[in-house]
Amino acid sequence: MTNGKFSVLILLLPVSLVAAVYFYDVPKNPDGFFVDEASIAYNAYTIAQTGRDEYGYKFPLYFRAFGEYKSPFYIYILAAVFWLTGPSILVARLLSASAGLLAAALFGILAAQLARRRAVGLMVFLIAALTPWLFEASRLVFEVALLPAILALFLLLLQHSAKRAQWSWPSAAGLGTLLGLMVYTYSVGRLLALLFALGLAFFFTRERWRMVVLTWVVFGLTLLPLAAFTLRHPGALSERYKFVTFVKPGDTRTQIATRFVQNYIENFSPRRWLRYGDPEPRHHLPGMGSLLAGAVALSALGLIVVLWRYRRDAWWRFIIYGLAVSPIPSALTLDYFHTLRLIALPCFLIVLMVPAIEFCLEQRPQPQNQLRAALATLFLITLLQGAVFHWRFHNALPRDDAFDSYYLELLSPALAQPQRPIYLFDKTPAAYVYAYWYATLKGLSISNFQRLSRDEAPPPGAIVIGHELPCTNCEVILGRGQFQVYRQK
DSSP states (O other), X not given: OOHHHHHHHHHHHHHHHHHHHHHTTTTTSSOSOOHHHHHHHHHHHHHHHHSBOTTOOBSOSSEEETTEEXXXXXXXXXXXHHHHHOSOHHHHHHHHHHHHHHHHHHHHHHHHHHHTOHHHHHHHHHHHHHOHHHHHHXXXXXXXXXXXXXXXXXXXXXXXXXXXXXXXXXXXXXXXXXHHHHHTTOTTHHHHHHHHHHHGGGGOOTTTHHHHXXXXXXXXXXXXXXXXXXXXSTTSTTHHHHHHBSOOTTOOHHHHHHHHHHHHHHTTOHHIIXXXXXXXXXXXXXXXXXXXXXXXXXXXXXXXXXXXXXXXXXXXXHHHHHHHHTTHHHHTBSSSSOTTTTTHHHHHHHHHHHHHHHHHHOOOSSSHHHHHHHHHHHHHHHHHHHHHXXXXXXXXXXXXXHHTTTHHHHHHHHHHSSOSSEEEEESSTTTHHHHHHHHHHTTOOGGGEEEEOTTOOOOTTOEEEEESOOOSSEEEEEEETTEEEEEEO
């Protein structure tokens, strides 16, 4: 076997193993399908079938759901997939898993180009793929699943451009387009894309300034549909922000600034990174941190190396800037350490591992062997901790309440009753979409269901699926968690 073929084999083995880990146990883990996942998947199905969302709007820019609007990019990609395969939880979850694996691969490619060593790229790929923060986001049918891959592609193109004294116009157009995609991928992407665009000022030179301006122009053009939507639907995209932000009417600037700083610092908490992670069980498996200890150590060393050696390099200044601004969208909200709103943070930490690995692998008289031994030890610890996380993830008890995994069990006895329609009586304006989605999977029409407002009462004899609203004068058929199926008397 030639050296080239042997190198390819060495590369393919860990890549294949990681791919198997990403696709293993999909879609059963996590068990169930959260209401936001059901909404995204159902709208993707209706787009694939008719070109209209669940409310009848033809190819909408944003998708109305539960008093908010969901970003379009993920939904349209999933719609294209459903057009080929039909609706399926397996297919939807595989799309997110594929996006997560793609992001890890792109970070590996970026690392290999930065270090000019395939081995460094392979190390970074493996660490990125095993990182709980990125892996868990790739297990959910949420829009955010695409953001790490888009950001990695943006950084790849930016690094390719940064090596040249002059940017080409295709590179500038590509960077502007990728910033625009961030805007339409996830809600925090609207602020992050703007902050990243401002960070391109680091690359402003006499030779490059025209192409940097062109990047901003292309990015601005991608915002025109957003501007038109905002004019037609004033306040629609900011409606949810009113409920998740800590900023309330009457707060002083000092109060707002103090809370923002507290939130911002908390997002860099080593306890959160390494021990607890996101407190929301839907986003993170309890009992373990969101980052791997060895990866954090390498990122910290990488930051020191950058500040020591590369602080005048525009590319590395942008990476430090990106790390600094990534927590800003999350710091403006009530939740502490929100995995999804902080999704850009681990991406920049992964990039910062590269100068640390390079530093340890440098040829030097002394102490070269010690540094390489330390790097090998950290890498092995990281792989071991990543393996422990994945073992725990795949052997943990089902998070039934987090994903409402029992809803399908409730739907079957309701559908078995002859009465139609089945009434959906929900405390929140969201649970109805479970019935729509699962009926779609069964090939049933949603005309089997009728939604009730909280002020309405189901008629006598009706079959009702209730959500967090206790029934009166009724015969309960089955109850699980927050839901119950009953016959109204």
